[in-house]
Amino acid sequence: MLYSIGKDSSVMLHLARKAFFPGRLPFPLMHVDTTWKFSEMIAFRDETARRLELDLIVHINPEGAARGIDPIRSGSALHTQVMKTEGLKQALDKHGFDAAFGGARRDEEKSRAKERVFSFRDEHHGWDPRQQRPELWSLYNTKLRPGTSLRVFPLSNWTEYDVWDYILDQNIPVVPLYFAKPRPVVRRSGTWIMVDDDRLTLAPEEMVEVRSVRFRTLGCYPLSGAIESQASTLPEIIAEMRAARTSEREGRLIDSDDNASMEKKKREGYF
């Protein structure tokens, strides 16, 4: 199970533990670490693995790390390609997994709206939207030829509302970054970027301010935009989301390159 530490991963993990109860999860969790995640995410990941006694695999693309790929100087596109997409492919190949669960939802983005629940990937982890297996009822085709694999998205039909309502209903722990708190941030590309450590180099005109902010989605900290908010509890977050006029992915810098960018990334093997 791909574990990205975010709210969707938290829900997916919770569902999996419930599904196998009283048995334990019969598969490991895997986090593809870009080394640029918020430090609170890493702390939450390790704490979760310890608390729930999970088998956690952490993979960092060693070549990317050696080349010093980072989201600021290398650019978000290259960083995502090397540290996320390539890193994920390496990790899946290394462990020879036939299938990997992911927390993606169809409501997130247009090309995801046509994604299958059981999404077939070729020998190169590529996704071909024209060659998808028809998916009827809940009869999933799990048959694979050697070398091919499946990405499985159990939350396909959930919306952002469903995710938060369920977190509230089931009292599922999530990374504290989702809750508003005064944090050091800098204005960049029309959004607030958190200064999570001293690797974030500032342009001369950029000033670090402390503002009450929170995140709707989490990724690499230099690529994740925060929103100004006072919502510090789950009911407040849900109320704020219902009033929101922008989508959760707006804060993600990787999506805005051009509109088909997600489809391109998915064809190349991005989750």
Place this chain on the structure above:
Amino acid sequence: MGAPRPTADRDLLRFLACGSVDDGKSTLIGRLLYETASIFDDQLAALARDSRTHGTIGDEIDLSLLMDGLEAERQQGITIDVAYRYFSTPRRNFIVADTPGHEQYTRNMATGASTADLAVILVDARKGVLVQTRRHSYICSLLGIRHIVLAVNKMDLVDFDESRFSEIVADYLRFAEPMGFAEITAIPLAARHGDNVVAPSPRTPWYDGPMLLSHLEDAARGADAAQAPVRFPVQWVNRPNADFRGFSGTLVSGRLAAGDTLAVAASGTTGRVARIVTAEGDLGAAEAGDAITLVLDREIDIARGDVLVAPDAPGHLADQFAAHVVWMSEEALLPGRSYLMRAGTQWLPVSVTAIKHKVDVNTLSHLAASRLELNEIGMCNLAAAKAFALDAYSDNRATGSFIIVDRFSFATVGAGMIDFPLRRATNIRREFLAVDKAAHAASKGQKPLIIWFTGLSGSGKSTIAKALERRLYAAGRHTYMLDGDNLRHGLNRDLGFTEADRVENVRRAGEVARLFVDAGLIVICAFISPFKAERELVRGLVAEDEFIEIFVDTPIKVCMERDPKGLYAKAKAGKLVNFTGIDSPYEAPDSPELRLDTSNIDVDTLAEQIVQFLAARSGD
């Protein structure tokens, strides 16, 4: 206004929207999303940008672009695959499947319809009811949708003319009558401008029916699965330790409570529900849709794929059944060919034994067919490798549906809706034979085998096979040779050379070979047998070590030069059709037990090579 209820407490309606190209389907769905404030500002901004690049309606925002997700579609301006969209009102959550209208994408419509409770069928007010409308309606009825909204769109282009609307509705009701829908609601719309989507349009004062959105909020859902008899397909045997053995899965229909008796469909063995386990504690009762783990009061043999059923309404147990099959592959469905079937939580080999008829989806008439092509729908008899629990699709969507998967590409090639079980399997019991296979083999002092030669016409199969048989006979073996040409003079006299007939030819030869193996013989078979699926079918008829595939790998160039029967010459001259290697494919084996290269080696050496191979094999 109070806070909206949490989405988890609201009910969900899944519906699909279908229409022909340019009926304005994507625009209508875009309109529903827009009106329910399900589109965010940044998405609207992107839409405004896209409308200028790809849009077809000038400076206005083109709501259809919201739906057409993939690059290829945007360029062509058409929807090529099912897309799912989500919106909600304070009363209901909705998942809408946007399905394409072109004929070649019937499979996508079936996919969208398989999980829908209701269908919105679009008709362009200018064009009225088209053949496509009939096709869409038929597929909806076939997939079990009972509620239809006839959305007569683009009313603005017919000046909101009441008589035009009435004419279309009357047309539709006439042809939809035999499809047996529970409810048909017709609404005059102009999706692009929002008329009658949310608020009554001042331009249709003559219309006093429901608005589209409020109708979707009120519409009855499909049959209530909780009212049907209990069906619990076992997904997983949950054994965390020696003290706990539970059966995990989703209750697909019915209600059950602790203390209820359940039966294993395949064996009829019964047990009582001791506990209904969930992570949140044991439940007293569960109903359709609940994911649960059942603990029974006694040890019963139950595995993944088994179905636990209500003992007083157990459904059917059959290995042969009749079903409507929607074919979804470029490669046609051939009767006799072996496929894989997924039904519930189990996989079984399956083949179509007969195509009773195919359905012309435009006229609903029945046509004779020997194969089903892509996007064709046929009423078929099927045979699975063993009996399994099934219901008619009209009684239970979950236990009446199946998918068909190709054994080699593993692509999903078909989907089926079961009509009824066929009783012939239960009336014919296998007779217990007085002298069994082992006894026959022992009396002959040999291990029975099928030695199967495959290869192109003229590759040398029969010549080598004959040389081999002479050697085995000389060594005191009991053999029999089945030759393709010889069988076509008798047993297979009724078969030609179409793909379907070739499949049947090999299936019959395989069955005969199996009987001879039962009789203790070494059966030497020489058949072109061009398709992998049928060779694998024959392999599956006997024990794993009783089938030896020998690929006579003679290049087609050499076969054509030899042309012992003059057939290649005829085929090239166009006097012979469906000739393997010329206008009919040959699928070479991936891993035959033995591969023979005949180019430079004489027949006796090759036969000897096989004898050596057999000796080495039995020496293991």
